[in-house]
Amino acid sequence: VVTLTPDQRKLITDKNLAHFVTLMKDGSPQVTPVWVDCDETHILINTAAGRQKPLNLSRDPRVALSIADTDDIYRYIQVRGRVAEVTTEGAFEHISKLARKYRGEDYVYPARPGEQRVIIRIEPLHVSGRL
Amino acid sequence: VIDLTPEQQRLLLEPNLAHLATLNKDGSIQSTPLWVDFADGYVLVNTAEGRQKPKNVRRDPRVTLSLVDRRDGQRYLEIRGRVVELIHEGAYEHLTKMAHKYAGPSARNPAPNTQQRVIFKIEPLHTTGTVD
Numbered sequence: 001v002v003t004l005t006p007d008q009r010k011l012i013t014d015k016n017l018a019h020f021v022t023l024m025k026d027g028s029p030q031v032t033p034v035w036v037d038c039d040e041t042h043i044l045i046n047t048a049a050g051r052q053k054p055l056n057l058s059r060d061p062r063v064a065l066s067i068a069d070t071d072d073i074y075r076y077i078q079v080r081g082r083v084a085e086v087t088t089e090g091a092f093e094h095i096s097k098l099a100r101k102y103r104g105e106d107y108v109y110p111a112r113p114g115e116q117r118v119i120i121r122i123e124p125l126h127v128s129g130r131l
Numbered sequence: 132v133i134d135l136t137p138e139q140q141r142l143l144l145e146p147n148l149a150h151l152a153t154l155n156k157d158g159s160i161q162s163t164p165l166w167v168d169f170a171d172g173y174v175l176v177n178t179a180e181g182r183q184k185p186k187n188v189r190r191d192p193r194v195t196l197s198l199v200d201r202r203d204g205q206r207y208l209e210i211r212g213r214v215v216e217l218i219h220e221g222a223y224e225h226l227t228k229m230a231h232k233y234a235g236p237s238a239r240n241p242a243p244n245t246q247q248r249v250i251f252k253i254e255p256l257h258t259t260g261t262v263d
Binding site for chain 2: 017019021023027028029030031032033062063064065066067068070073074076078079080102
């Protein structure tokens with residue numbers, strides 16, 4: 001497990017999208033652009049239970065992410081990691097926080113009946129790129 | 132093999148950054164942002180020999196690309212495909228063309244001209260996303 005540098009954390013907490021890769025049953029990659037966040041040690045993604053991503057992760061916890069700076073295409077990081085935890089705890093509050101980050105302070109993430117949000121907590125194993 | 136729709140082709144031809152996932156030897160994933168092009172039904176990306184990506188696709192040609200419209204984050208496209216050819220001829224010139232597309236008409240080719248560039252010719256097999 002590696003520790004994210006302040007510059008890497010800033011790229012993640014700034015309003016940049018991550019492209020999040022999981023492995024399908026046949027081992028081929030699935031990629032989705034997602035909102036992204038991090039804490040001191042982990043990278044955090046928020047998705048909904050029942051989608052392809054959590055399904056893939058329950059089978060194979062190996063993931064990758066790449067994030068480019070929207071203001072400077074030459075600045076990016078690529079991360080290889082492993083899912084440490086998938087949790088519903090605080091997941092709606094977390095998607096609400098992400099919605100404010102990406103859509104603006106006034107944006108309220110709508111509660112959708114039947115939608116269970118989950119936080120995917122990722123341990124970075126290898127980080128490279130150019131910042 | 133599928134034909135990309137005009138809107139999907141447009142997303143590739145405009146200067147939107149693509150993220151390319153390839154498979155490492157142990158089955159884990161490598162994902163990299165890169166410049167992308169489209170011609171004659173194939174998705175084209177340009178990288179340098181010696182890097183992980185060409186090694187990976189020679190071993191396992193299954194790749195997946197993801198793009199977001201730079202002007203509208205709700206519009207995105209995932210393309211699953213297979214690398215059908217690695218092209219050296221014209222690859223350096225192709226990178227110059229990509230530099231002009233992404234960084235402006237006066238942009239210089241960012242690679243040293245001694246670098247062996249390679250184009251991945253990717254056959255699209257399946258798409259998902261919000262751009263039809």
